Amino acid sequence: MWLYLVPTLAINVAVILVPALLTIALAFFSWDGITVPVFIGLGNFEALAQDGVFWSALLNNLIWTGIFLVVPIAMGLLAAAMLLVARRGSTFFQVVYFLPVIIATAITARIWQGMIYSPVTGVFGLLQKTGLPITNPLAQPSRALFGVATVDLWHWWGFLCVIFFAALRQVPQEQIEAARLEGAKFLQMMRYVLLPAIRPTITLMMIMTVIWSFLVFDFVYILTQGGPAFSSEVLSTMAYRNAFYDLNVGQAAAVALVISLIGLIATFFYIRLQAQEYKE
Amino acid sequence: MAGGRRGFVRVAEEGGRTVLTAPDFLGNFYFNTFGNIAADPRAGLVFVDFDTGGVLLLTGTAEVVWDGPEVASFAGAERLLRFRLEEGRWIEDAVPLRWSAPEQASQLAATGTWAEAERAAKAEASRNTLRPFTVTRIVDESATIRSFVLEPADGGSVVAHQPGQFLPIALDIPGRDQPVRRTYTLSDAPDGHSYRISVKREAEAGNRPGLASSWLHDHIRAGDTIRALAPRGDFVLDTDSRRPVLLLSAGVGVTPMIAMLNSLIGRNPDRLRHPGRGLWFVHAARDGAEHAFAAHLRALAARAPTLTVHVRYSRPRPQDVPGRDHDDAGHIDAALLRRLLPLDDYAAKLGWTDRLLPLFIELGRYNGKLYALPKTYETLGLFYNKTLFDQNGWKPPKTIAEMETLAEAMKAKGLVPFAAGNADWRPANEHYVSLVFNAIAGPDNVYKALTGQMPWTAEPFVRSIDTLNKWWQAGYFGPNYFSLTGEQAFAQVATGQAGMAPTGTWNFSYVPTYFPANDAEPAFAGFPSADGVPSPIYALGIGSTFSIAATAQNPDGAAAVIDRVFSDDFYGQINSVWQGEWNTPLKDLSKVKMSGDVLPLYTDTMKTLAGAVAAGQYGYTTWTFLPPATDTYLVSGVEEVWLGRINTAQFLQKLDETFQQEKAQGKVPAVPAR
Numbered sequence: 001m002w003l004y005l006v007p008t009l010a011i012n013v014a015v016i017l018v019p020a021l022l023t024i025a026l027a028f029f030s031w032d033g034i035t036v037p038v039f040i041g042l043g044n045f046e047a048l049a050q051d052g053v054f055w056s057a058l059l060n061n062l063i064w065t066g067i068f069l070v071v072p073i074a075m076g077l078l079a080a081a082m083l084l085v086a087r088r089g090s091t092f093f094q095v096v097y098f099l100p101v102i103i104a105t106a107i108t109a110r111i112w113q114g115m116i117y118s119p120v121t122g123v124f125g126l127l128q129k130t131g132l133p134i135t136n137p138l139a140q141p142s143r144a145l146f147g148v149a150t151v152d153l154w155h156w157w158g159f160l161c162v163i164f165f166a167a168l169r170q171v172p173q174e175q176i177e178a179a180r181l182e183g184a185k186f187l188q189m190m191r192y193v194l195l196p197a198i199r200p201t202i203t204l205m206m207i208m209t210v211i212w213s214f215l216v217f218d219f220v221y222i223l224t225q226g227g228p229a230f231s232s233e234v235l236s237t238m239a240y241r242n243a244f245y246d247l248n249v250g251q252a253a254a255v256a257l258v259i260s261l262i263g264l265i266a267t268f269f270y271i272r273l274q275a276q277e278y279k280e
Numbered sequence: 281m282a283g284g285r286r287g288f289v290r291v292a293e294e295g296g297r298t299v300l301t302a303p304d305f306l307g308n309f310y311f312n313t314f315g316n317i318a319a320d321p322r323a324g325l326v327f328v329d330f331d332t333g334g335v336l337l338l339t340g341t342a343e344v345v346w347d348g349p350e351v352a353s354f355a356g357a358e359r360l361l362r363f364r365l366e367e368g369r370w371i372e373d374a375v376p377l378r379w380s381a382p383e384q385a386s387q388l389a390a391t392g393t394w395a396e397a398e399r400a401a402k403a404e405a406s407r408n409t410l411r412p413f414t415v416t417r418i419v420d421e422s423a424t425i426r427s428f429v430l431e432p433a434d435g436g437s438v439v440a441h442q443p444g445q446f447l448p449i450a451l452d453i454p455g456r457d458q459p460v461r462r463t464y465t466l467s468d469a470p471d472g473h474s475y476r477i478s479v480k481r482e483a484e485a486g487n488r489p490g491l492a493s494s495w496l497h498d499h500i501r502a503g504d505t506i507r508a509l510a511p512r513g514d515f516v517l518d519t520d521s522r523r524p525v526l527l528l529s530a531g532v533g534v535t536p537m538i539a540m541l542n543s544l545i546g547r548n549p550d551r552l553r554h555p556g557r558g559l560w561f562v563h564a565a566r567d568g569a570e571h572a573f574a575a576h577l578r579a580l581a582a583r584a585p586t587l588t589v590h591v592r593y594s595r596p597r598p599q600d601v602p603g604r605d606h607d608d609a610g611h612i613d614a615a616l617l618r619r620l621l622p623l624d625d626y627a628a629k630l631g632w633t634d635r636l637l638p639l640f641i642e643l644g645r646y647n648g649k650l651y652a653l654p655k656t657y658e659t660l661g662l663f664y665n666k667t668l669f670d671q672n673g674w675k676p677p678k679t680i681a682e683m684e685t686l687a688e689a690m691k692a693k694g695l696v697p698f699a700a701g702n703a704d705w706r707p708a709n710e711h712y713v714s715l716v717f718n719a720i721a722g723p724d725n726v727y728k729a730l731t732g733q734m735p736w737t738a739e740p741f742v743r744s745i746d747t748l749n750k751w752w753q754a755g756y757f758g759p760n761y762f763s764l765t766g767e768q769a770f771a772q773v774a775t776g777q778a779g780m781a782p783t784g785t786w787n788f789s790y791v792p793t794y795f796p797a798n799d800a801e802p803a804f805a806g807f808p809s810a811d812g813v814p815s816p817i818y819a820l821g822i823g824s825t826f827s828i829a830a831t832a833q834n835p836d837g838a839a840a841v842i843d844r845v846f847s848d849d850f851y852g853q854i855n856s857v858w859q860g861e862w863n864t865p866l867k868d869l870s871k872v873k874m875s876g877d878v879l880p881l882y883t884d885t886m887k888t889l890a891g892a893v894a895a896g897q898y899g900y901t902t903w904t905f906l907p908p909a910t911d912t913y914l915v916s917g918v919e920e921v922w923l924g925r926i927n928t929a930q931f932l933q934k935l936d937e938t939f940q941q942e943k944a945q946g947k948v949p950a951v952p953a954r
Contacts, residue, residue: 032947053916113703119760120768138703139762141923225706228762229919246909247947 020260026253033249044254054255057226057233060145061262064234065213067149068156069206075153076160077202081190083161084168094165097158105155109222112151113138141231144224148232152219160205167198203273210266214259235259290394298365300325300338301350303357305391314361317342323363328375335374340366353398356391407439407510410450415504416474421572422565425532426497427467427478433505440470441511443543444536447475448509453495459507462492466511467535467573469543475511478572480532517543524558524835531570534563538573545584558625558835559587564611567593568600586625588649603648622649623828626839635846637893640865642952644825652825653842656863659818659889660715660901663699663787664780665773665795666803676805678815680720680747683808687756690779697756699778701764707915708766708783710902714819715782715807716744718899722813723954726900730951732943736936737929743810745921745928752922774798782807784821785889788860788882804885818892821901823861848872855882867894896954905949907942910935 027044029037048054079097083090100108117136119125127134137147171194179193195202217236220226226233226241235255243252290301304314317323323342328335345351345360354360413430420426430447432438441447447466450459464477481497482490500506517525517540525544527537541561561581565571571591581589591606600606627633627650633641636653644652664676672693677683687697702708717726721740728734729741751757758778770787772778774794781787785804795802806816826845828838844850846864848871854862856875859882866872869887892898902911914935920926942948 032945117763118703119763136760136763139760141925224762227702227706227916227919229923229925230916231923241912245912248909 023253023256026250027257029250029253031249032247033243034247037250040250044251047251048254048258053230053233053238054235056230057235057238058258060232060234061214061216063145064149064216065210067146067153068209068213072153072157072160073202073205073209075157076164077190077195079157079161080164080168081186081194083165084194085186090165094162097161099158100155101159103155105218106222108155109151109219112154113223117147138224138232139228141228144228144232148219148223151223152216155219163201163205164198167201168194171197200277204270207266207270207273211263214262284391285393287393287395288391294364300363300365301345301394302361302363303351303354303391304344304359304361305356314344314359317344317361325363330375330378333373333375333378335371336368337371338363338365338368340364350397354392354394354396407512410507410509412505412507413475415500415502415506418500418502421478422574423569425478425480425572427476428496428500428506429474429476430506430508431474438470438473438475439510441466441475442513442516443469443539444516445511445513446536447477447511449477450507451492451495453491460492460495465513465535465539467538469539475508478532478535478538523833524560526560526562528562530564531566532572534565534572537561537563538576541577541580541587545580545587559584560830561587561589562592563590564592564594565606566595567597568605569597571605574605585628588622588625622651623653623839623842624650626842627653630839630843632843632846635867637865637867637890639820639893639898639952640822643822643950646950652827653846654822654825654865655845656823656861657865658785658821658823658860658863658901659898660711660718660782660784660821661807661816661818661885662780662782662805663770663773664803664805665776666801668776668779668800669803676803677808679808680810684751687751687754687779691755695776696758696760696772696778697780698751698758699769699772699781700757700761700783701766701769702761703763704765704767707903707912709915709918710911711783712748713745713914713918714821714899714901714903716748717741717902718809718817718819719807719813719815720744720747720810722809723817723819723899726905727951727954729939730900730905730948732940736939737932741932742928745918745931748918749921749928770794774800774802776800785863785885786823786860788885789858791859791879791882802879802881804881814897817897817899818889819899819901820893821904855886863889866890900951905951907939907947907949910939910942913938 026037028039028041030040030043031037079093083093114121116122117124117138119128119136122136124134124136137143137150175193175197176189179189184192215236216234217240220232220234220237221240224232226237235258239252239255239259242248242255284303284305288302292299292301321341321343323340325338325340326335327338340363342361342363345362347359351357351360412433414433415428416431417429418426419429443466445466446463448461448463450461453460464479466475467478468476479493479496482493515536525540527540529537541559544559561577563571563577568574571593574591577589577591581587589607592608592610593600593606594609594611596602596606596609602608623632623644627641632653640654640657641650643654644650662676669675672689674686674689675682677686690697700708700712721744725734725738725740729736729738764772766783766787767790769778770781770783770790771794773781775798788804791802794800806818809815809817826842828835828842832838846866848866851862851864851866851869852873852875855872856878859878863886867890869883869890872883874883902914906914917926917931917934921928921931939948
């Protein structure tokens with residue numbers, strides 16, 4: 001029976017375990033990717049602690065996590081509940097909401113950059129001409145991160161909506177009908193029937209959001225490359241820059257380790273939560 | 281059966297029976313006769329004598345000898361047919377035909393006869409008998425290695441050896457009841473009349489010095505006799521191959537390599553068997569005292585242009601000079617071997633040194649050897665819209681002050697002075713840093729900073745960044761720098777929305793797309809310099825480079841491709857359809873023929889540039905001359921200055937820290953002396 005585990009185990013060892021161990025090891029070395037790595041102990045982590053960009057990137061990841069824990073989950077829940085209540089056209093809206101998820105992230109990013117945000121070729125440029133004081137958020141240090149987050153939100157929330165809608169449909173129809181017969185309003189229905197029924201799904205999505213938020217790379221890299229002036233730099237773009245531009249692979253591994261550590265904490269909570277549910 | 285030279289059938293008596301043996305040579309592989317014999321050994325032979333008409337009929341049994349010493353000693357034979365005679369009959373005048381003597385088929389020249397086969401077998405047999413040799417010369421090659429030249433005591437010639445083979449010798453050492461047998465590699469190419477062995481005095485093993493080597497070193501003098509067998513060994517050089525040769529050795533292991541090298545270069549390096557065949561001689565020794573054949577090797581390297589020698593000493597003595605006695609210290613490692621192929625030989629042979637700007641050949645050198653050559657080089661300058669300038673009576677600026685006045689005039693007209701954008705390529709920031717470093721601090725100061733004679737925090741660089749920041753704060757870069765792509769920004773020069781584009785020559789590739797469509801005439805001028813700096817300075821950048829891997833299977837082919845790219849014809853053809861990306865570093869562009877569609881502006885600019893480089897009026901782009909982490913910090917750091925998050929001093933402080941750190945790690949590219 002154990003033989004059945006061998007293929008997946010082999011793939012996991014080759015694709016995940018070995019690179020992971022190498023990354024952990026490299027975090028304690030100074031390596032330019034070509035010559036022989038030199039052991040420097042905690043040197044990479046000390047350099048990170050002294051690097052203002054690292055802390056601002058970490059803060060940006062935390063802000064990002066905060067945004068994604070609230071906005072898309074709220075939007076998803078609301079839209080899913082509406083779909084459940086207003087059955088008419090729900091399939092159409094599901095498709096519309098889900099569409100951005102299936103567009104390649106690079107394309108989504110380029111569309112927003114060129115056709116929406118751009119003051120020359122985008123909708124923002126048109127609005128500027130009508131006299132609206134609107135500027136490209138990606139060009140401003142104070143708003144660049146939010147500009148990127150908006151694009152990711154647009155691309156992301158439909159996924160949550162569909163997940164929540166699927167969960168809501170599993171809620172026993174009798175409970176909903178009973179509540180309705182008993183005169184529950186929409187908000188009361190949400191508060192007392194629907195949300196408690198799909199709580200495990202919401203928790204899972206929130207924990208995954210934490211993990212995903214620390215892995216975010218593609219939209220940031222395409223839209224701003226972490227700029228202007230590091231204002232939208234997150235840990236993953238920093239690791240990328242360290243590894244492939246600075247040729248400082250050890251430092252990049254150290255940043256990656258920080259990302260993994262946060263993911264690990266989230267995973268720990270998730271597993272503990274699951275164990276509790278299992279007991280119940 | 282294919283026949284053979286006269287005498288190819290051997291007649292012999294074996295056990296009272298007559299046995300005929302004939303060779304079978306390489307044929308059509310049908311094996312009809314042999315197949316029949318394998319199935320049924322009964323055979324008949326018919327011999328016709330066309331002189332007399334007589335026929336000899338023989339019957340008997342046949343067998344095929346597939347292998348063995350007889351097959352080996354008969355030149356060309358693949359196998360033999362043996363025929364045991366049982367009965368024979370001679371019939372007079374059986375055939376009426378009379379033929380003249382047949383002409384021998386030409387391919388039979390490569391086959392032997394039984395008489396020759398016998399001589400060869402005898403010679404081979406004598407290989408295995410000890411023959412006396414006289415020691416005619418003894419030479420000390422190093423502190424521990426001594427060469428002995430042996431000539432046959434009986435005055436005959438020697439069995440020729442292949443370079444790499446060894447010589448088994450027998451020494452009569454007193455106190456030993458039997459001759460001591462040893463083998464020593466022949467350390468010279470075959471010359472027909474002598475052998476040379478090079479023997480290292482073996483260090484004491486278990487408190488006893490190496491018996492034979494000590495005896496040779498201590499007791500053998502010129503005139504003594506040593507007995508030896510013929511040379512043998514499979515570790516030999518393929519002298520026919522055209523592939524590059526790497527001779528890799530350490531310590532006394534150098535002996536077969538010297539034999540191979542001597543055989544390849546011979547006594548006349550001008551007449552190599554394959555002149556283009558690359559030759560590498562990599563050797564490791566402890567120090568100069570232990571380094572055998574050093575002078576010989578140096579002499580060969582000086583005479584043979586295709587020979588590259590690399591010698592490493594593991595523990596060089598104080599008097600061992602790097603660059604003279606050895607190339608560097610250390611052991612031979614993969615990194616040394618994996619390195620790129622030095623291109624010096626090709627540069628000399630294919631005339632690149634004459635065709636290319638010397639600066640770029642200098643830039644491609646590492647430790648004195650050429651490893652890389654630029655595919656394209658680029659510079660920074662000012663693109664502008666000549667139509668727009670003429671309409672407004674503007675002239676391309678000659679000084680920084682003129683440029684600032686012009687920029688203010690453009691702003692007053694509602695134009696963006698600098699067409700610039702980094703939305704698609706954030707490192708576009710460094711184009712402007714490169715411009716001010718070269719135009720305001722000046723290339724001499726940049727050179728000093730790159731070579732560590734001046735920190736990046738020095739006053740000229742502070743002035744450069746302050747000026748750049750002043751331009752940013754004054755709005756020269758326009759409101760949309762972070763929103764525009766480089767191409768969009770460049771297009772604004774053509775449309776007249778922006779005044780000028782301080783950017784790189786690669787933008788020439790956008791000129792045909794935007795300028796004709798807007799009825800605008802493009803122009804390009806050098807970026808003006810500050811007082812005290814020659815103007816204009818062309819900051820050099822290298823887009824990509826050519827190298828050949830040391831492990832390349834066909835380095836000559838690779839060199840031929842590079843050679844083609846560096847031709848006038850290739851320059852003309854590719855630049856006719858694709859401007860800006862293939863500006864190969866040719867010295868003289870006057871012979872280049874370009875298509876009539878190409879703007880004279882482009883051709884003229886590239887000629888001016890090549891001339892300026894040849895005249896030494898060039899600067900340094902940050903992306904080609906700064907080490908990686910310094911360069912990436914510069915890209916984001918200058919944004920921080922522009923956006924007021926840090927000041928010039930903080931920016932240059934961090935830039936200098938990163939640079940000094942990378943300089944200490946040896947990551948700063950080599951900068952040719954100005």
